[in-house]
Amino acid sequence: MNKLDLLYGFLIGIAASIIGSYIFIALFTDYTFTDGIAIMKMQGNLGKLITLGAILNLIVFFLLLHFKKELMARGVVLATIILTVVTLLV
Secondary structure (H helix, E strand, C coil), X not given: CHHHHHHHHHHHHHHXXXXXXXXXXXXXXXXXXXXXXXXXXXXXXXXXXXXXXXXXXXXXXXXXXXXXXHHHHHHHHHHHHHXXXXXXXX
16 A cells, blocks of 8 residues: 555656646746647757646645655655656756
C-alpha cells in the first residue's frame, strides 16, 4: 500500500505540472495548449514552461501534508525532482 501511495503522489505531481502549464499558456498567451508547447519548444523556452507549471506542485504538496498524506507528498516531491532533471535536459 505504501508504494501505491507514492505512485499516486507521483502521478498527482505530474498532472499538477501539466495543469499548471496549461493555465500559464491559457492565461498569458493567445495560443492553444498544443500550439503553445510547440512554439515554446521552437523558442527554447520549454524548460521555463515546465518550471512554471511545477509551481502548482507546491500547493499540492502542502495540501497533502495538511491531510496527513505524507507518502503522497513524497511522490509529489519525486515528480518535481524528475521534472527538474527533464528541464535541465530540455
